[in-house]
Amino acid sequence: MGSQPNVVSGTAYSDDDVAHWLINGTRDERFIDDIFAELCVRLRQAGVPVKRGTLHIIIQHPQWLGARMMWVDGKPGAEIDRVEYDVRERSQYIGSPTNEVHDGAAEVRENLERDPSLGRKHAIYDDLRADGLTDYVAWPLYHTLGKRHLVTFATDRPGGFEAAHIASLRKLLPLLALVSEIRVKNRLARTLLETYVGPHASEVILAGATRRGTGATVSAAIMICDLRDFTRISDNWPRDNVIDLLNGYFDAMSEPIARYGGEILKFMGDGLLAIFPLSQPSACANLLRAVSESRQAMAALNERNSLNGLAPLNYGIGVHVGDVMYGNIGSRSRLDFTVIGPAVNMASRLEALTKQLGRRVLLSSVFAEFVRNEFDLEDVGEHLIRGFSDPVELFAYHG
Numbered sequence: 001m002g003s004q005p006n007v008v009s010g011t012a013y014s015d016d017d018v019a020h021w022l023i024n025g026t027r028d029e030r031f032i033d034d035i036f037a038e039l040c041v042r043l044r045q046a047g048v049p050v051k052r053g054t055l056h057i058i059i060q061h062p063q064w065l066g067a068r069m070m071w072v073d074g075k076p077g078a079e080i081d082r083v084e085y086d087v088r089e090r091s092q093y094i095g096s097p098t099n100e101v102h103d104g105a106a107e108v109r110e111n112l113e114r115d116p117s118l119g120r121k122h123a124i125y126d127d128l129r130a131d132g133l134t135d136y137v138a139w140p141l142y143h144t145l146g147k148r149h150l151v152t153f154a155t156d157r158p159g160g161f162e163a164a165h166i167a168s169l170r171k172l173l174p175l176l177a178l179v180s181e182i183r184v185k186n187r188l189a190r191t192l193l194e195t196y197v198g199p200h201a202s203e204v205i206l207a208g209a210t211r212r213g214t215g216a217t218v219s220a221a222i223m224i225c226d227l228r229d230f231t232r233i234s235d236n237w238p239r240d241n242v243i244d245l246l247n248g249y250f251d252a253m254s255e256p257i258a259r260y261g262g263e264i265l266k267f268m269g270d271g272l273l274a275i276f277p278l279s280q281p282s283a284c285a286n287l288l289r290a291v292s293e294s295r296q297a298m299a300a301l302n303e304r305n306s307l308n309g310l311a312p313l314n315y316g317i318g319v320h321v322g323d324v325m326y327g328n329i330g331s332r333s334r335l336d337f338t339v340i341g342p343a344v345n346m347a348s349r350l351e352a353l354t355k356q357l358g359r360r361v362l363l364s365s366v367f368a369e370f371v372r373n374e375f376d377l378e379d380v381g382e383h384l385i386r387g388f389s390d391p392v393e394l395f396a397y398h399g
Contacts, residue, residue, distance in 0.1 A: 011058070018042050018168075022175045032057070032183035033069040037078040040071045040153075048165045049157040053135060055141075056083075056098055056150035057184055062097055085126060093321035097138040101150050108138040111160060135160025143181040149283070152177060171270055188306050198263045212335055214329015220275040221287045221319065221367060222347040223262070225253055225294075227270035228314035228355065245305075246270065249313055252297035259293070260286040265338050271351075275324070275339060284321060284370035291317060291361055292399045318350030319397075320364040349385045350394065357383075357396075 019043060026035050040053040051073050058066040061085050065085045069078040087093050097108040110120055113134045119125060128136055138152040153169055155161050161169075227249060235345055250272065257274050261283070265385070266273040274289075276283040302312040322343030328335045350362040357380060368377055375397065382391035 002334030006085065018046055018172060019175055022172065022179055024308060025162045026179055028045045028185070032180050032219075033080055035179060035183070036069050036176075037071045039172075040073075043169075044073065046168075048168050049155045049161070050127075050153050050169075051156045052131070052152075052154040053182070054150075054152045056152075057180070058147070058149060065362075092123065095120075096124055097122075097136075097152065098150055101138055101140050102148065106140065108136075110136045112136055113160065115157075132156050133195075134158060137161065137166065137169070139170070141173065141180065143177060143184070149177075149180070149184075171348040182393065195205075198265060202318075212328050212330060212332065215325055215329075217323050218326040218339070219278040219321075219323050220273070220326075220339070221258070221278065221284045221370075222324065222343055223276070223291070223317060223319050224344075224347045224351045225272050225274075225315055225317045226351050228316065230270035243352045245313070248301050248305075249298070252301050253294045256290040256293035256297065257335055260290040261285060262290055266336075273339070273344070278321070283392040285374055287319065288371055288375055288399065290395060290396065292320075295360070295399075315360065316351050317361045318347045318352070318354065319361065319367050320344075320350060321367040321370065322346070345387055346385065346392075349387060353383065353385070353394075357394075358397040361397040363395045363397055365395065368395045 014112070018039065022035075022039065029035050036053065036055045040050050043050045055069040055078075056066060057069070061145065061261045064082045065087060066083040068081045068083060071078045072080070088099075093099055097110075098107050110125055110135075112119075112125065112129050116126070116129065125136070133156050134155045135152040135157070136152065138150060139150040140150045143149060151173070153161075155165075180273055207268065227246075233245065237245070241364075249270075250267065253272060257264055260276070261280050262274045262276045264272055264274045270370045276287045278284075280286065298313065298315065306312065320343050324339040324341040324343050326339050328337055329340065346364060350364060354360060354362050361379075362380070363371075371377070372395075376399070377395040380396050381392050382393045385392050
């Protein structure tokens with residue numbers, strides 16, 4: 001970029017000011033929305049009359065196709081909106097500048113001051129005119145391996161952007177692409193870890209706990225849930241129906257666990273393993289609250305399935321509390337971040353015993369001591385547990 005100042009409408013500024021900041025001044029800033037908002041502010045200070053800017057990023061997330069970050073002059077920061085996967089089937093996307101860029105356009109420019117009947121037809125342009133904007137430009141933002149994102153700028157300056165304004169914005173695109181890709185990939189790494197190992201484990205891994213055998217002893221309430229008759233279902237149902245069934249079942253079980261502070265460490269075919277660390281206040285009580293809501297959600301799911309002629313899903317839950325080893329276990333090149341130990345084995349044995357005793361939820365007496373004053377429990381007597389020498393007193397929970 002040239003270091004000579006450009007003079008537009010009597011305002012002197014240097015392209016290098018904003019470029020230098022993007023390259024050198026954003027190293028300690030983690031979030032691209034904050035960088036983008038400050039970029040727009042600095043552009044205005046440099047004489048480029050940006051009134052509104054948006055950054056559209058496609059991400060890999062189980063729920064969202066992407067995110068839109070919008071900065072408007074006079075408002076603090078950038079507003080972030082998540083974009084759902086079906087957005088491309090909606091009128092807000094079809095025919096929009098985003099649609100044009102994703103279809104290959106190298107630039108979309110619209111003079112918002114001219115007669116609307118002469119310009120592009122889309123609701124976004126009507127909205128921009130209603131906000132008093134006069135000119136709009138959108139460009140693809142190229143990341144590595146052919147990934148295309150989108151950045152847009154709009155102004156309320158009479159006559160729109162001048163040629164020097166557009167040139168200044170265009171020169172910054174490669175720098176914005178580099179800066180944004182670093183943050184997007186950092187966020188992507190975090191999102192993928194959160195998706196596959198859970199929020200707490202992902203933080204530990206990102207903090208550097210990646211060596212095999214590293215870990216810590218954690219006191220926790222342990223919950224193991226398993227679906228009944230899944231082999232029969234998977235053998236007799238169409239594949240897509242089985243996947244939908246499992247997703248509905250895991251949604252019913254998982255969302256209350258997360259809401260009450262638990263962490264799902266593993267999905268095991270048709271089962272799941274979750275812990276509620278005792279460092280959390282009321283961890284054991286919160287586990288039972290999560291179980292109660294999960295059972296309600298499962299009842300609702302079974303009711304919906306019955307309307308489609310499907311048999312109800314049965315399941316068992318085993319709950320124990322104790323110390324577990326929490327960390328990296330596996331081969332030299334493939335690790336699993338999970339929990340192991342006798343306490344996990346006990347929870348697994350209790351889950352298996354639910355079918356034999358005809359109870360949906362079985363609790364060990366050790367766990368029951370934490371919650372017996374808050375919850376109604378059924379004493380189902382002492383039972384021998386495989387792998388444990390002494391009989392264990394068990395309780396059923398029907399909440």
